[in-house]
Amino acid sequence: xxxxxxxxxxxxxxxxxxxxxxxxxxxxxxxxxxxxxxxxxxxxxxxxxxxxxxxxxxxxxxxxxxxxxxxxxxxxxxxxxxxxxxxxxxxxxxxxxxxxxxxxxxxxxxxxxxxxxxxxxxxxxxxxxxxxxxxxxxxxxxxxxxxxxxxxxxxxxxxxxxxxxxxxxxxxxxxxxxxxxxxxxxxxxxxxxxxxxxxxxxxxxxxxxxxxxxxxxxxxxxxxxxxxxxxxxxxxxxxxxxxxxxxxxxxxxxxxxxxxxxxxxxxxxxxxxxxxxxxxxxxxxxxxxxxxxxxxxxxxxxxxxxxxxxxx
Numbered sequence: 001x002x003x004x005x006x007x008x009x010x011x012x013x014x015x016x017x018x019x020x021x022x023x024x025x026x027x028x029x030x031x032x033x034x035x036x037x038x039x040x041x042x043x044x045x046x047x048x049x050x051x052x053x054x055x056x057x058x059x060x061x062x063x064x065x066x067x068x069x070x071x072x073x074x075x076x077x078x079x080x081x082x083x084x085x086x087x088x089x090x091x092x093x094x095x096x097x098x099x100x101x102x103x104x105x106x107x108x109x110x111x112x113x114x115x116x117x118x119x120x121x122x123x124x125x126x127x128x129x130x131x132x133x134x135x136x137x138x139x140x141x142x143x144x145x146x147x148x149x150x151x152x153x154x155x156x157x158x159x160x161x162x163x164x165x166x167x168x169x170x171x172x173x174x175x176x177x178x179x180x181x182x183x184x185x186x187x188x189x190x191x192x193x194x195x196x197x198x199x200x201x202x203x204x205x206x207x208x209x210x211x212x213x214x215x216x217x218x219x220x221x222x223x224x225x226x227x228x229x230x231x232x233x234x235x236x237x238x239x240x241x242x243x244x245x246x247x248x249x250x251x252x253x254x255x256x257x258x259x260x261x262x263x264x265x266x267x268x269x270x271x272x273x274x275x276x277x278x279x280x281x282x283x284x285x286x287x288x289x290x291x292x293x294x295x296x297x298x299x300x301x302x303x304x305x306x307x308x309x310x311x312x
Contacts, residue, residue, distance in 0.1 A: 041152055041154055042081065045085070045087065046151065047078075047080050047087045048077070048087070048091055048093070048152075048156070049077070049079075049080065049081070050076055050077045050146075050156050051076055051176075051177055051297060052076065053145070053146060053156035053157055053158045054156060054157070054158065055156060055157075057145075057157040057158060057159060058157075058158045059158070059160075060158060060160045060161065060295075060296050060297075061161050061163060061295075062162045062163060062295055063163045063165060064170045064172070064295055065163065065164055066164070066167050066169075066170050066187070066189050067133075067135075067136075067138065068130065068134075069170065069187045069189055069278075070127060070128065071127075071128040071162065072125055072127050072128070072172075072174075073126040073128070073142070073144075073160060073296060074124075074126075074174045074293070075123060075124050075125070075144065075146075075158075076122070076176045076177065076291075077115060077121070077122050077123065077124075077146060077156070078115065078121040078122070078177070079091050079115045079117070079121075080120055086117070087115075087117065088117060089117055090114050090115065090117050091148050091150065092113075092114050092148065092149050093115070093146050093148040093149065094111065094112045094147050094149065095108050095110060095111055095112060095124050095144075095146050096108075096144060096145050097126050097142065097144045098142075098143045098144070099128070099140065099141065099142045099143065102132075103132050103134075104129065104130060104142070105131055106126060106127070106128050106129075106142055107126070107127050108126055108127075108144075109124055109125045109127075110124055120178070121177070123176055124146075126142065128142055128162070135164065136165060137163075137164065138163075138164045139161050142159070142160045142162065143157070143158075143159050144157065144158060144159075145157035145158075160296065168309060169186075169187065169188050169189065169190070169227055169273075169309060170186075171184065171185060171186045171187065171305050172185050172296075173185070173292050173293055173298075173301060173302065173303070174293065175285075175291050175292045176291060176293075177290065177291045178288055178289060179285070179288060180285060180288050181241075181282050181283065181284055181285065182238065182282075182292050182293075183280050183281070183282060184280070184281040184282075184283060184303055185278065185279070185280050186229065186273055186278070186279045186280075186281070187277075187279075188227045188274065188275060188276065188277050188278075188279075190226045190275050190276070190310055191210055191275055191276055192208060193207070193208045193209075193210070193213050193224040194206070194208070194224065194226070194310035195207075195208060195223060196223060196224065196225055197223035199219075199220050199223050200220070205311065207311065208224055210275045210276060213275070225272050225310060226272070226273065226274055226310050227307055227308070228251065228271075229270065229271060229272070229273055229305060229306070229307050230270040230307075231281075231303055231304065232267065232268045232303070232304040232306070233267060233268075233283070233302065233303045233304065234267065235258050235260060235265035235266065236258075237287075237302060238284065238285055238286065238303065239265055239283060239284045239286065240281070240282075240283055240284075241281070241283065242266070246269075246271040246279070246281055247266060247269060247271070249271060250269045250271045251269075251270040251272070253270065254268055254269070254270055255269050255270070256268035275310075283303070
């Protein structure tokens with residue numbers, strides 16, 4: 001005791017260090033315990049996995065949320081270890097989501113589900129709705145986990161940190177491994193239009209509200225824009241759904257095609273997106289066993305999206 005009194009500062013540092021090591025030890029012990037438990041379950045040929053959820057709670061940074069629009073997160077789960085090893089029974093599991101309910105409303109489209117032995121995969125969707133006005137730079141977290149109940153118990157989880165950016169236009173890609181198509185979702189939060197060709201009493205650069213825009217003729221509407229979007233992609237990887245309204249009503253420029261095996265495929269084009277609008281564009285995947293989900297799984301989008309917005 002005398003030594004401790006005489007070396008009080010050193011004793012405090014030592015005590016804090018020991019507590020820190022103990023906390024780290026517990027964290028690492030839990031980490032390795034999860035890995036060992038997963039290994040034991042796999043020796044029993046039980047595979048309950050996901051491309052985004054993990055046994056040790058993977059973290060994701062979402063850097064393109066405007067803090068205004070509803071945000072949706074699609075989570076996939078599966079019953080495979082690889083293309084040859086599958087769980088030979090149905091897997092029943094429960095679904096949970098948690099967030100700061102003073103700032104967000106977070107819901108899932110189902111509370112439980114089943115991965116059927118022959119289907120090999122399943123998914124659920126989280127919908128995040130802002131309850132307050134967010135400022136650029138704020139971050140909110142959404143936690144989700146699934147837990148199997150039959151034939152064995154296993155938990156997978158992830159945390160998504162949504163970083164609010166000062167943007168009026170956002171986009172994301174919904175995809176799952178094994179799906180033949182992926183969806184590019186565009187959200188234009190702008191509430192008005194800009195005149196780019198003079199008409200009537202309007203000059204170039206004038207601002208037109210969404211309500212006024214709806215009263216214009218089709219010819220007059222064509223002389224305004226809220227957002228002009230250019231998509232660039234490799235048709236060797238993803239192929240645009242040629243029936244989509246955006247390609248039928250595309251702008252004259254820019255426009256590019258790529259020739260593959262004697263056939264021409266769109267590789268770049270531009271179109272307008274109306275104010276306060278959500279738009280989904282379908283792409284067919286050349287390799288269905290890839291997952292192009294953005295930004296949750298991949299840090300860059302397989303489709304390059306360039307946007308010109310009406311004057312802010």
